[in-house]
Amino acid sequence: MKSFVLPFFLLITNHFIQSQQFIIGCYFTNWSQYRSSFGYFDPSYIDPSLCTHLYYAFANINIKTRSPSPFEINDIQSLSKGMYEQINLLKTKNRRMKTLLTLGGASVNSIQFRNVFQHDKIRREFIRNTIKYLRKYKFDGLDLDWEYPITEKDRQIFSLTVRDYRLEFQNETSLTNRTRLLLTAAVAAYQPKIQAGYDIQEISLFLDYINLMTYDYHGSWNSYIGFNSPLYPRSTEIDDQRFLNQQATVNTWLEGGCPSSKLILGLGMYGRTFKLKSKTNPDIKPYAPSIGAGLPEQQVPFAYKNDQWVGYDNQQSIEQKCYFIAKQNLAGAMIWSLDLDDFHADVTIRDKHGYTPLISAQINRKVDTVEMIQNEIELRQQVRQETEKKLLDACFDGDVEKAEECLAHLGAHAKAVLNSSPNGSDTLNFLYRACRTGNVDLVKLLLKHGAIAKPHRQTSYSPLYIACRIGNLEIVQMILTHFPHLVCVATLEQILPFSAACSQGHLSIVQLLLTYPNYPFASCSIYVDRLQRSYVFPFNLNGNN
Incomplete structure (x- = not known):
């Protein structure tokens, strides 16, 4: 659209x-x-x-x-x-x-x-x-x-x-x-x-x-x-x-x-799409009469091809x-x-009337020009998707050089891609995958290009959680510095980053999480231990998973 x-x-x-x-x-x-x-x-x-x-x-x-x-x-x-x-x-x-x-x-x-x-x-x-x-x-x-x-x-x-x-x-x-x-x-x-x-x-x-x-x-x-x-x-x-x-x-x-x-x-x-019962479905016919600027009587356009039908604006x-x-x-x-x-900015520069080249071509019915611009948009999208896949592979493999090349190619879109969910919202993002490899330089590179350490929407797995679990102290320090609020984010199984570090015996990370001086006050709560002693901390030290 x-x-x-x-x-x-x-x-x-x-x-x-x-x-x-x-x-x-x-x-x-x-x-x-x-x-x-x-x-x-x-x-x-x-x-x-x-x-x-x-x-x-x-x-x-x-x-x-x-x-x-x-x-x-x-x-x-x-x-x-x-x-x-x-x-x-x-x-x-x-x-x-x-x-x-x-x-x-x-x-x-x-x-x-x-x-x-x-x-x-x-x-x-x-x-x-x-x-x-x-x-x-x-x-x-x-x-x-x-x-x-x-x-x-x-x-x-x-x-x-x-x-x-x-x-x-x-x-x-x-x-x-x-x-x-x-x-x-x-x-x-x-x-x-x-x-x-x-x-x-x-x-x-x-x-x-x-x-x-x-x-x-x-x-x-x-x-x-x-x-x-x-x-x-x-x-x-x-x-x-x-x-x-x-x-x-x-x-x-x-x-x-x-x-x-x-x-x-x-x-x-x-718009909203429909799959037709057949490629020559008679339900299309009521939409055929047009008035005004090539629009049906309901003043909105539609398109169909084979058994696919879409109504839109x-x-x-x-x-x-x-x-x-x-x-x-x-x-x-x-x-x-x-x-x-x-x-997006691609092919959307506007003239003094507020029209993009594509809109101007559509208004003036320049079919060849419209097709050329649309092909260019599709080509750019295809190239970007290919680059995104290469970046995902680089994060899987811990390949810093390949990731740097992909980010350079993405240019101004690098931040948007890094903070998307590859292949849909049910997958873990690039920074999480980089943290899981334990490659410190790769994590630094992604943070430099604006990567945000957000928890996964369904599982609540965060980059801090996985770094604590695998035991990489330097990555934990980096994530804490940029996103200290993640220390109180538990996974779907109610496992805190602190619990993950304890269960794997990563003593230096446990010590860091206990003594880190810059937790945001908004993330802290008052907890009471078994001896009825209260303490202010971003997570419950005695919480159960």
């Missing part, structure tokens, strides 16, 4: 009503750091000039502490800067941009929302702790993403939650004279879900903006093909099918009593949606998500 954020920004500022300020909300996902190769994404890829509001997805609900909590360990803990801090530092490049922390998401179930928000006392405590959390990590507001309130009780809980958050935010402002925290919500797009889950008039009073998740209308859960994010209904659709489009979603919220000035239209930076469909936003007097658009867009 090509980059649409900048053309959207230029479109609404240059072609729409000049006096109106449109919102451009941009979602960043903290798991995009685990994608491999071209998919790897971190806050350094974000251009803050393109966004008025930047959303950090997601924060978890900690029922025990009654507070938001991080999903990823480096959200808040890192030797240099955690993800929260990296996101909020982007405000120095665009001081008008606001950052919001999104609470919830698809992986936080309704039970967690009900447990903390259905009882008045617990709800108010959680809200007060939310304010402390947002202020501590320098966010400008909160975005609620409950997917989804479905019962009448849920509907009431959500309304009370929104109301109490807004009142507490206002109360904090009156007591401290600080700028009020913003309050937004990401909400359902399908009419039956909207009517079941939201008292539209009630929540609209208290929310600053409402982010409509106007995508995922169709997908692998359907037995028929359909667009991910159509603007309008198809003429052949019947009954509830006619609610599966952006126009129907917007109308539902407007008719329910929400002011258009609070509605934000969601733009998906991705391109520059023209995004432009049509921008016109729709202006015509309906909506507040603006939100992007889901930045890390699904084309964020």
